[in-house]
Amino acid sequence: MAEDARKKTFWERLIQIDRRVIYLIIALAMILPFFFQMGLPIPVTKEVKDIYDHIEALTPNDVVILSADFDPSVSPELLPMFDALFRHCLKKDVKTIAMSLYIQGPGLIAPIIQEAAKDYQKVNGVDYVFMPWIYGYTLVVMDMMEDLKATFPTDYYGTRIEDIPIVKKIENYEDYDLIVCFTGSSSYAWWLLYAHEPYGVPMATGVTAVSAADIYPYIQSGQYIGMLGGLKGAAEYETLINEKRMATMGMEAQNWAHIVIILFIIIGNIGYMAIARKK
Amino acid sequence: MHLLKVKALPVAILLCAGIWLAASGCTPKGSPPAVPTEVQVIDIPADDGTNVVIAWRRFSASTARQYDIYYSTDPESLTNEKFRKKLEPVTRSVQVATPVVGDTTANKVEGLGYYLVLEEVEGKTPIAKVIKATPENRDSLESVGEKIIACEHELAPSDVDNRELRFARGKFFRITPPEGEPEPERTTIENSTIETGPEGFVIEQGKGPLILDVGLSDKELQFRLAGDRIEDFDPENSALFFKYGKEIISLVTEKNRYNLSSEIVQTVIRGNIEPGSEYYYLIVAKDDKDRTSETEMMQFTPVDDPPMCPANTAAVLDTIDGRLMITWTGYDPGLAPFRDVDRYEIHRFEETDTALIGGELLGTFNPDFSASFIEGDFNREDMFYIASFDNTGQRSVSQPFGITPTRLSKPDMVDNLALVDVENDDGKALAVRWGNPKITLELNIIDPSPEYTETELPEGYYLIDSGEEKRLVHYEPGDTTLPERAVPVFSAHRWIAPETFDVSVRYKIFANDEHDVPYAKLRLDGGDWENDYQEVGLFTFDNLPAGEHTFEAVILNSAGREVENPEARVTQTVVIDKPGTIKDDAPTEMVQVWRGNYALIDTVEEKDSVVTEVFLEGPPHFEPTNKRTFELAGLRGILARQLQNSWPDSLRNKGEYYYFVRVFASDGAYTESDILGPMRPQSQWFHTEKTMVLILVILFVFFVNFFLAAARKGKRFYLRPIAGIAHLDEALGRATEMGRPLLYVLGLNGISDIATLAGLTILGRVAKKAAEFQTRLIVPCVDPIVLIVAQETVKTAFMDAGRPDAFNEDDIFYAAGSQFSYAAAVAGLMVRYKTAANFYMGMFYAESLILTETGSMSGSIQIAGTDAITQIPFFITTCDYTLIGEELYAASAYLSQDPLQVGSLKAQDMLKAIYMAVIVLGTVAMTSGFMWFVNLFKIRLEQ
Amino acid sequence: MHISINPWVWLGVFFTFSVLSFLYKDNPFYKLAEHVTVGVSIGYGMVIIWHNALIPRFYMPVFQEGKLILIIPAILGLMMILRIVPKYSWLSRYAICFSVGGGAGLAIPRSMQASVLRQLEATMLDLGFTTTQGINNIVIFVGVLAVLIYFFFSKEHKGVFGGIAKLGIWFLMVGFGATFGYTVMARLSLFIGRVLFVLQDFLGINLAG
């Protein structure tokens, strides 16, 4: 009772500040950088560089599968990655198969594919192919390892698979040179279990920042070539292909928000210690 | 309080509906898509007359999403809607470009004074001409043309202004060169240096990279200087157009918007039309609101063309053994899908036979062949011709061709050629394997910190890049022979050779699945061997002194022993004095694999017991002794060491296959193997690579059963107390004191997740206590099966506690089916009921923090337990206590005090001890190089 | 800046702000959004399951291809629904046992391969004191053993054993710290995604310039 009556110290008041104030501060930290950009340099990590190097080393006859296995809830993190890798593949002229094991996936990547193809003057069906969603998840992975054309009867736009020039020479796992799956769940494990492990197709993955820590063991064991982790991974990739796009912008907001959160932790703990010492 | 909130709801709904209606009223109705223009029929050359290509022009502003081509031999069936519905059209989908709401004012070109003049073409879209007004022609332009106001580089929405959308052909660029002097650019020439020679400076092939600062070529300078303009696209200078300009999608005049960008859309009517018959067709364009517009009716007649003339013919006479090799190209790769060849015939050409119909028949080949040795007596003067026949007997012949005498060096047949059934598969694959394991090295030499000297070049030096070589040439000012592409060079930066280099050595092992050769070891200049157990194949040497070095590498098998075979060892002596890559020349031989099998025919019983035969695979006239009846199965480089053929499910475990291979040298000479086989792909009943898994599983089952049996016999195992349990009881007590309900969350996963099960066990205990204390227990569920089990668990607990009456089934309910709906629903519950304690036991994902933060906001005591690694940190920081990972399982065992559960925990501990021992042994083995032990635990599931 | 004329975008923005209003406090707008999602997701699920699972996986094989054996799982499925009839609820066990039993059988060898064998093999590392990798390998080796010891339940954490277990919890805490730090980033990205939606799709501000 006496505690309540006592006048609150500065630190106590600071710590008990209304959480809506905290919400407001963090919201501003994330929104303002969109209007005032600083243009911070983005250092590239090895995991990202390894994927880049792998794709750089591919030739126009090689085939890359980019699977956007995510739904809208995690697309802010994963869409920029897909965008960056797809652009890199187009730039390198490798044959690219864009697809998704998730029902919402194709709808999310369709505008990105269209825009990138326009920017690089690439043609659907010749430089890349966009597959529709097919029911089956892991079954789709297994099927396409054995026979691509039997798995997808048409492409996303409804063109019969036999009429698509790019897939003429793509049969099965022997023709795939890299699989990159972008996922917010555990579908990276599906590709790992049903594509990489049995068929030995090289794999990389783009995951949300949260799951990134779980991927490191697979990188160390050599199952993955590399990884893109969260928005930073995407921003790093954008730096590598020299195109500053969605991720780089988001990164700036990210940067400021991190500073604010770290300050929160520091102030919170100073307050905590100050109060503890008093008692 | 609630009433107030409820009243706000209809207001909100009305508000939504209002905005929606108001906004949808603004959406314009639009018109049907543009009709395809310039429709043409293209005959596919050399096909069997069952295909035809229809092509037409489509403008990018067209809203047509799909084109349906209706065709029939009967015009009536096209004109009559009822009949047309029965036809199956060929559908061509296209991507409808997304319009961009842009700022058109930025692209205003009114001031430049350009006029658009249309040139009408009969039956086609008019051609656009862009003409710049001069005082002389301005008046005439005003009368025949329209003044261009703006050019658009993006597609504008159809309703952006009141202009009418029209189409015109033409490709124009808006060129907006930058102002001011161009900055010098840097260009690097690998492996060259600049030297002062008697004629001034020259680029010499030499050491290290050379960097030149160059200006722009005259042509580019001119292009820049011409200023802001609209220009007709010139494909010869496309690079300049793309560098300084942007393509114009639409031109805007006072009244109209002319869409210029277009493409020719093509589609193939394939397979189900009769050659020679007259067809009527029309194209229906459809937009995404299914509005349609259609072309007039047109006609085509598919033609069964003769097959393609065999081209690239060559006859090579081996002057050593007198064999004649004939090679030819059957079909262009682009037309391969329409290949219409039944057989090829090679004839000896006779002078008198000008029509090319007679002459001695030297051989008949199936359509897959494109090269063959022919036995017989041949003279240098002999001529030949090749005839191809299609299924209807039409014939095309090549030009007669003579012999090129040469001395062919027949390549050696590959070693260890074998046809094998692929191991550990399900009877779908065979493989042809050959060769021994081979290793090659690739050196990448890097200058760690390159340094350069700078040389200023006097005026008049130009770099001429012919694509093959780069030359530095001096031209006097005003010299008219200066090539267009020559760029002036201002200064050169010569590389200074360092004393040390960083070298990375990558090895490549070429082997097939039978060779068990995962990695190699390497040594530098006869030093210590370095093993590469990580299988990355990369060794790096930093600061290696410049000079001669020897790299030696040997392949190791999985037990870590050297492989005995000359190709498995490589010694490479190189002089390291400049950056670059050094690698071995790869052998150029190719292995062509041929396969033969008896035709596989399956019988399928359809309705009404009609039996049909379905042809599955294989050539119809197969003879196992005649290589001419085999089919090409694939081509591989000799280093691939194997070729694997797999078949779809319908063909697995079926059919006997024969193979032979040809080894081709780069000059086309080849050696043929004997016929291998027959062999039938077999299913295996045990995957040998999974032996270690089987051993571990057996060990596991044995241990578990041993401890469970002991527990059943009454043996009690010690279990250390788990701190979380005390907290659990404390929370229950607190909730009772407060008289507020308990909330128990079982996570998102289904019943077969171990965390959910552990959560259910703990739920039993919590429910029992809740029943005893008469505290309300709320269990919102996300999985229907978990819901059922949770209901029964709680019900049983209440009965065990002797209070079945207090059990309320509706407190354990289905909250929502998806992650966030569920999180929102549960968060709502916490706020509404002010729960005293929240328990989170099970598998959680991103929703965890919403739950726990809301819980801590409402002041509840929170206890969590999960094996979701990513969520544990949030539980630790927001909950009062967290059971980490296995602690959750242990808590459930501890609480139940079920001897079986405790026994299995004990078994788990023992297994953990064994795994630890294995890790320690494995690490010792790895560190000291006993690879065989480590390899016991490696499973290779790659095929 | 071009405010979107698409009414659907307006609706999306309305619900975005409705959910965000929960940060201020629980209110009818949030409740509306909450119940709308619950309802829409249920309706969505029905349609998707019908078209993407029921038709291709059950209806077509049974009624068009005559794969009558699939009637058995359908019967099992119906037994599952009998859950709601207390008298016959035990029949649902047949269906549950079928799925759970099979799932358990699948899990044993696959977990042995992926979670045990692979991890054991990956932990057999080349230790050393001279290279960074060698030292890192020592840390990993010690860490894995210490964490395993922390999760030993049949022996009290005392003496040397307890000391190693304590080391284990240190490793765990550093690991969780890493996960926390990394997760923060992901969560922020989500909000940034919403900001982009409002700025670009709704207000039509071109940010890429």
Added chain:
Amino acid sequence: MLWKKQIPLAITFIMGLILGIQYFVPSSTSDWVFDEYRTWGIIIGLFGSVLAYISFYRAHGMRIKKKAPAWPFSVVAIAMSLAMAFVGFAFGREENTVFMNMYTYILVPIEGTMFSLLAFYISSAAYRAFRARSAQATALLVAAVIVMLGRVPLGEQISFWHKLWPALPTFTDIANWILNVPNMAAKRGMGLGIGLGIMMLSLKIVLGIERSYMGSGE
């Protein structure tokens, strides 16, 4: 008893045995078994989801009937579910249909925004809950801060010592080391235990020792 308990347990045992063995057998029969099991599972799941819908309507129906607090929202939930199902079945699911628009502009923004609320909860947790209460909690805290710094450009910029002495690691390097070395050791140790736990549970289910998934009673 036989029908209610023994036979279901026998089904579990047989299914477990078959699919356990299936892993080791590469033959086509084994593939067939696996495919059939999956298809059957999907079909059973279909009917299972009907159960979920019944529960949903029952729960909300009950709330309306009882006039529970905020019951009109239950009307909204039921109405929206019916509306969504109706437009899906009546007008198709292609792009630009009402169904897909409801999905893209109602479900996606709400779920996405709910996800993004986490950004706020996390900052609040950072300010109010994330305390250096003990040495171990300090370790968690320090690791978290380093990783956060190492994941954004700022980390590289404030690593001033790296500029003075390039051999020293930056925040990014330290963050990566934490992720790659101690973090991995911890995850691997935990993962081994969890994997073992999953196998143990599976085995107990197959052997009929663990039965709680069947629901207790009788």
